[in-house]
Amino acid sequence: MIRFRNVSYRHERGRRAQGRPVLEGITLDIPQGSFHWLTGPSGAGKSSLLRLMHLESLPCEGHAEILGVDVKSAKRRQRAQLRQKIGFIPQDLRLLSELDVFDNIALPLRLAGARFEAIESEIVSILDWLGLGGKKSSLPDQLSGGERQRVAIARALVMRPSLLLADEPTNALAEEQSWQLVDALQALSRSGTTVIVATHNEALLRAVNHPCIALKNGRLAGVAAR
Numbered sequence: 001m002i003r004f005r006n007v008s009y010r011h012e013r014g015r016r017a018q019g020r021p022v023l024e025g026i027t028l029d030i031p032q033g034s035f036h037w038l039t040g041p042s043g044a045g046k047s048s049l050l051r052l053m054h055l056e057s058l059p060c061e062g063h064a065e066i067l068g069v070d071v072k073s074a075k076r077r078q079r080a081q082l083r084q085k086i087g088f089i090p091q092d093l094r095l096l097s098e099l100d101v102f103d104n105i106a107l108p109l110r111l112a113g114a115r116f117e118a119i120e121s122e123i124v125s126i127l128d129w130l131g132l133g134g135k136k137s138s139l140p141d142q143l144s145g146g147e148r149q150r151v152a153i154a155r156a157l158v159m160r161p162s163l164l165l166a167d168e169p170t171n172a173l174a175e176e177q178s179w180q181l182v183d184a185l186q187a188l189s190r191s192g193t194t195v196i197v198a199t200h201n202e203a204l205l206r207a208v209n210h211p212c213i214a215l216k217n218g219r220l221a222g223v224a225a226r
């Protein structure tokens with residue numbers, strides 16, 4: 001469950017949050033296990049909203065609750081625990097260039113304290129499913145754009161998150177892979193994970209019916225069924 005009440009956000013310049021808000025007066029209720037699209041023109045605030053939901057930044061004003069935790073009053077440790085339940089597929093992927101595919105995917109599990117034996121078979125099966133079985137020892141620089149995007153997807157899914165946030169996850173994927181990914185994300189939401197996907201992909205939006213959070217100039221332009 002995500003509950004935002006009148007949330008505003010300004011980017012920091014130096015140590016101060018300044019300037020025009022990039023998000024303003026956002027009020028949202030997103031039930032657990034739902035699937036939402038997030039749309040809006042370039043610069044509307046989609047990535048900024050996902051980063052707030054991923055606790056990379058905190059609201060400047062308003063109240064934000066994620067998976068039952070009030071993010072502004074939560075202690076640092078509580079926020080860290082909460083982040084372990086959130087899978088994020090960022091637009092810039094954020095793969096570590098010195099780690100191979102396997103270790104990039106294993107990293108969040110290792111940070112969460114999982115033992116190698118417990119995670120190996122899980123990572124191998126997710127790599128096979130994403131068509132990356134032969135690439136597990138490759139470095140990110142040795143992969144195509146679509147392959148790198150699939151590594152970032154695997155890294156988010158392998159955590160079995162309660163909340164999955166994806167920022168343009170089909171950007172570098174071939175059409176068939178985009179459909180496969182959306183099928184997988186829908187299956188994840190049916191199993192109880194809340195899924196929010198920012199996209200400009202009109203074909204997906206038209207074909208796959210889910211409520212759509214529309215942003216415009218940092219404001220909520222509506223949450224509509226599609």
Ligand SMILES: Nc1ncnc2c1ncn2[C@@H]1O[C@H](COP(=O)(O)OP(=O)(O)OP(=O)(O)O)[C@@H](O)[C@H]1O
Pocket residue numbers: 011012022040041042043044045046047048049
């Ligand atoms: N680190 C930053 N510092 C200052 N302003 C920023 C920063 N990141 C983004 N912005 C500004 O915040 C606004 C919203 O950006 P954001 O990336 O959230 O939009 P978006 O809807 O995801 O766009 P796109 O579809 O192009 O990815 C834009 O005006 C952008 O220029």
